[in-house]
Amino acid sequence: MSLATSPTPLLEARDVHGGYGSMNILNGVNMTLNANQVGVIVGPNGAGKSTMLKAVFGLLHVNQGEILLNGQPIHNLPPNKLVERGMGFVPQEKNVFPSLTVKENLEMGAYLKPQNVKRMLEQVYAFFPPLVEKRHQPAGELSGGQRQMVAMGRALMAEPSLLLLDEPTAGLSPLYMNEIFDRVKQINAAGVGILMVEQNAKQALAIADKGFVLAAGQNRFTDTGAALLADPDVAKSFLGG
Amino acid sequence: MNELVFFINNVVIAGSVTGSIYAIGAIGVTLIFSIMRFAHFAHADMMTFGAFMVLLLTTLFPAAGASIGVPTALIMLPLAMVLTAALAVGIDKAFYKPLRAHGVKPIVLVIGSLGVTLMLQGLIRLFSGTGGQSLYVDDRKEIFRLALPFEGVRAPIVITEPQLYLFVITLVAVVALHIFLNRSRLGKAMRAMSDNPELAQASGINTNTIVAVTWVIAGGLAAIAGTLLSLDVTFKPDLSFFLLLPIFAAAIVGGVGHPYGAIAGGFVVGFAETLAVFNWNVLLRPFRDSLPAWLELPSNLAFVGTEYKIVVPFFILVAILVWRPTGLFKGKVI
Ligand SMILES: Nc1ncnc2c1ncn2[C@@H]1O[C@H](COP(=O)(O)OP(=O)(O)OP(=O)(O)O)[C@@H](O)[C@H]1O
Ligand SMILES: [Mg+2]
Numbered sequence: 001m002s003l004a005t006s007p008t009p010l011l012e013a014r015d016v017h018g019g020y021g022s023m024n025i026l027n028g029v030n031m032t033l034n035a036n037q038v039g040v041i042v043g044p045n046g047a048g049k050s051t052m053l054k055a056v057f058g059l060l061h062v063n064q065g066e067i068l069l070n071g072q073p074i075h076n077l078p079p080n081k082l083v084e085r086g087m088g089f090v091p092q093e094k095n096v097f098p099s100l101t102v103k104e105n106l107e108m109g110a111y112l113k114p115q116n117v118k119r120m121l122e123q124v125y126a127f128f129p130p131l132v133e134k135r136h137q138p139a140g141e142l143s144g145g146q147r148q149m150v151a152m153g154r155a156l157m158a159e160p161s162l163l164l165l166d167e168p169t170a171g172l173s174p175l176y177m178n179e180i181f182d183r184v185k186q187i188n189a190a191g192v193g194i195l196m197v198e199q200n201a202k203q204a205l206a207i208a209d210k211g212f213v214l215a216a217g218q219n220r221f222t223d224t225g226a227a228l229l230a231d232p233d234v235a236k237s238f239l240g241g
Numbered sequence: 242m243n244e245l246v247f248f249i250n251n252v253v254i255a256g257s258v259t260g261s262i263y264a265i266g267a268i269g270v271t272l273i274f275s276i277m278r279f280a281h282f283a284h285a286d287m288m289t290f291g292a293f294m295v296l297l298l299t300t301l302f303p304a305a306g307a308s309i310g311v312p313t314a315l316i317m318l319p320l321a322m323v324l325t326a327a328l329a330v331g332i333d334k335a336f337y338k339p340l341r342a343h344g345v346k347p348i349v350l351v352i353g354s355l356g357v358t359l360m361l362q363g364l365i366r367l368f369s370g371t372g373g374q375s376l377y378v379d380d381r382k383e384i385f386r387l388a389l390p391f392e393g394v395r396a397p398i399v400i401t402e403p404q405l406y407l408f409v410i411t412l413v414a415v416v417a418l419h420i421f422l423n424r425s426r427l428g429k430a431m432r433a434m435s436d437n438p439e440l441a442q443a444s445g446i447n448t449n450t451i452v453a454v455t456w457v458i459a460g461g462l463a464a465i466a467g468t469l470l471s472l473d474v475t476f477k478p479d480l481s482f483f484l485l486l487p488i489f490a491a492a493i494v495g496g497v498g499h500p501y502g503a504i505a506g507g508f509v510v511g512f513a514e515t516l517a518v519f520n521w522n523v524l525l526r527p528f529r530d531s532l533p534a535w536l537e538l539p540s541n542l543a544f545v546g547t548e549y550k551i552v553v554p555f556f557i558l559v560a561i562l563v564w565r566p567t568g569l570f571k572g573k574v575i
Contacts, residue, residue, distance in 0.1 A: 078442070084445065091443070097433045097436040100429065
């Protein structure tokens with residue numbers, strides 16, 4: 001494969017080490033995701049999945065290794081700079097502004113592009129219709145599923161090229177869970193790269209172009225979603241048989 | 242009817258004056274807390290500083306107001322607000338920001354602000370002297386007496402010019418703040434950061450900008466409160482001594498981190514103070530004949546003497562912390 005035909009990956013993480021204090025939680029994570037792909041991170045509790053997303057989004061000091069966005073090094077850039085470069089992040093917890101209304105939450109998503117607010121609001125409302133009638137209600141009063149819509153909507157307002165989602169279906173009823181998976185597929189179909197952590201590993205890997213099984217801060221398995229689902233070792237240790 | 246006038250003068254007007262000043266001070270304290278999560282003890286001295294800037298400017302240009310019929314001090318107020326806002330931003334850069342960058346616990350910032358308070362007090366005293374001074378350098382304080390059109394009413398309702406300005410400016414400040422927080426992009430970002438600083442950053446909001454804006458608003462409001470208080474009474478370098486406890490009580494009563502709560506808290510504390518030192522004997526006078534003869538009313542029937550006024554906010558503070566620690570509005574529990 002010649003250099004000319006190899007596209008620059010959307011996101012590339014090479015041998016990433018990092019943690020919250022002096023101790024490393026990530027001990028050499030590698031990831032490559034091309035434009036328009038869905039990447040899914042699975043693994044046991046405490047494996048460092050959320051920590052890896054935080055490292056990608058500049059919320060964690062990377063002690064060793066590097067992270068590239070479209071070929072440009074981004075590790076240790078502050079989150080607001082990464083938003084400017086087209087990254088959006090929906091954290092696992094506390095992912096809305098509870099005292100702000102739904103509309104204000106969404107507006108904050110387009111904080112750096114105020115001229116786009118009106119157009120993007122229309123798009124997000126069309127994408128998550130239940131939010132329309134709740135738009136003047138404080139986000140803290142919504143149900144879990146609607147709150148997740150606000151959280152994703154807020155990130156979409158900035159028109160990201162890469163969206164990081166940390167357990168978007170955690171704690172949701174099966175109905176909402178399917179709804180969120182459908183939305184993720186739709187967002188991806190619109191040309192947005194997705195890197196998502198999921199507990200519902202089977203369902204998530206089924207829509208994944210790339211799957212990363214993390215354990216103890218390292219890649220245990222890395223392959224296409226379909227290949228990981230078919231791998232008996234992965235199934236036995238990480239997918240509940 | 243004379244008793245009613247007495248009540249209006251000594252409770253309604255006096256309480257609104259004190260309440261407005263506490264409210265404006267408490268808004269600053271609450272905004273700083275909601276953005277930086279620490280109790281800013283130097284706030285009352287920023288109020289004194291603002292008033293001192295007005296005094297300086299008024300002394301330099303004493304006749305500036307005469308041409309348009311406004312007290313010179315009021316003309317100098319906008320400039321003093323700018324200077325106080327600059328001081329607030331400067332203090333943050335010099336003292337609080339380095340501490341935040343080290344990721345210290347909030348209590349370290351609180352202690353730091355105590356240091357700043359001592360420094361400011363010393364500085365102000367160095368230049369102003371220790372005595373009281375009127376902000377009316379060249380002009381005269383107008384006093385309006387409104388006689389009520391009822392028979393037998395001898396005493397008029399008395400309101401001074403600075404008190405009228407105080408009410409108008411408080412109203413304008415509160416409305417402007419409301420519009421800023423709910424309508425402007427920056428104001429909404431400020432509320433967002435107060436809700437969830439990490440998510441604010443993840444949305445691309447520059448949190449350093451929000452911190453600076455918070456200091457500008459808090460500093461500007463502090464200058465307003467300090468100046469209006471000094472106009473009503475006199476400027477004294479130790480004003481903050483009488484302000485610190487009530488404005489913190491007001492912020493906590495209203496629910497820390499809640500600007501509307503701070504306004505409500507300011508008026509609760511202000512009215513509680515004036516009601517506590519009000520002489521209720523006056524109101525009972527018309528009913529003196531119907532009281533039993535053995536009941537000898539003392540001539541001063543106030544809850545506390547004026548010299549103990551400062552215990553009132555302290556009492557309210559303790560009561561609220563015991564019974565409703567989140568404040569009247571739901572604030573952040575501290
Ligand atoms: N803010 C923090 N400060 C210190 N340690 C943390 C912090 N957040 C997480 N950790 C630790 O880092 C390790 C990895 O946590 P992480 O949240 O990345 O796990 P995870 O794979 O996302 O797990 P889960 O499936 O439970 O979300 C855990 O041991 C956790 O205790
Ligand atoms: Mg996690």
